[in-house]
Each structure stands twice: as C-alpha cells, then as structure tokens.
Amino acid sequence: MTLEFRSIAETDDRAVLDAVVAHCRDLEAQMRAEHPEASVDVTIVCETVGLDTPQDAPAVKLGQELGLEVQADKVTYGTEAGIYSEGGISAVVCGPGDIAQAHKPDEFIDPDQLAQCEAFVARLVEHVRA
Incomplete structure (x- = not known):
C-alpha cells in the first residue's frame, strides 16, 4: 500500500x-496470528514542512502592497515555502491559475491570470530595484 497525505x-x-504506524503494527500482529511470516513494513519516503504565515508577516504585507489579495484559506499544496519559513524567511505562495484546472488532463491557466501574474512580477521587480 502506498499512502500520501498533505x-x-x-x-x-x-x-x-x-x-498510522501503530495501526500497522496492530494489523501485523493480527496477521501473524494466522500467518507467522506476515509482516508490515512502513517506509517514509519524503516529508516536508507545512506553511503557516501570519497575516502580519513581511511577505504578506509586501504582497498586499504590490496588489495581491490575501486569502486566509489553508491548502495542502506541497511547496518549499514551509522550509523557507522554518529557516526564518517570510514566505507566501502565490501564482496564476485556479487549482480546479490544475494537475489533471487538459489543465490550463486563463490568459488573463497570466497577464495579472506578469504585472505582479513587474511590480515586484520594481520594488526590489527601489
């Protein structure tokens, strides 16, 4: 069995x-009662850190200054942002598109979303230059 959770x-x-591991150990004991050779191996292949950026964090404030709409929703996307945050770097996740159209056959990003993203990145570059 392969299990992934975010x-x-x-x-x-x-x-x-x-x-999960405790439950697997219980199942293993039940299985071995019938078949002594039965076993359950649990291997964690990869883990990452979640992101919880406070509303008053520098990255949130900068995003707002540059025109981003702050959303309080929490999502289970896997990104490196949690790693940066844990390292002391204020981080947010933003980008064009809608998750409803992402990561499936015929995924797409509306051209207007790309234009908005391009404008945001231009504002960000100007901010960094200033």
Whole structure:
C-alpha cells in the first residue's frame, strides 16, 4: 500500500504518522496470528514542512502592497515555502491559475491570470530595484 497525505501547518504530522504506524503494527500482529511470516513494513519516503504565515508577516504585507489579495484559506499544496519559513524567511505562495484546472488532463491557466501574474512580477521587480 502506498499512502500520501498533505496537511496544513496546524496538523501534527508526526502524530498522524505515529497513529498510522501503530495501526500497522496492530494489523501485523493480527496477521501473524494466522500467518507467522506476515509482516508490515512502513517506509517514509519524503516529508516536508507545512506553511503557516501570519497575516502580519513581511511577505504578506509586501504582497498586499504590490496588489495581491490575501486569502486566509489553508491548502495542502506541497511547496518549499514551509522550509523557507522554518529557516526564518517570510514566505507566501502565490501564482496564476485556479487549482480546479490544475494537475489533471487538459489543465490550463486563463490568459488573463497570466497577464495579472506578469504585472505582479513587474511590480515586484520594481520594488526590489527601489
């Protein structure tokens, strides 16, 4: 069995993984009662850090100054932003498109969204230059 889960920063991922492993150990004991050679191996292939950027964080304030609309929604996208944040770098995730059209056959980004993104990046470049 392969399992993947993504959570938000408020979730204790270690507690979730510990509960999964404990359940696997219980199943293994039940299986071995019938078949002594049965086993369950748990291998964690990859983990990453969730992102929980406060509304008053520098990256949020900068995004607002440059025209981004701040959303309080939490999503379970896997990005490197949580790693940067854990390292002390204020981070947000933004970009064009809608998740409803992403990561599936015939995914697309509306050209207007690309134009808005291009304008935002231009404002960001000007801010960095100033």
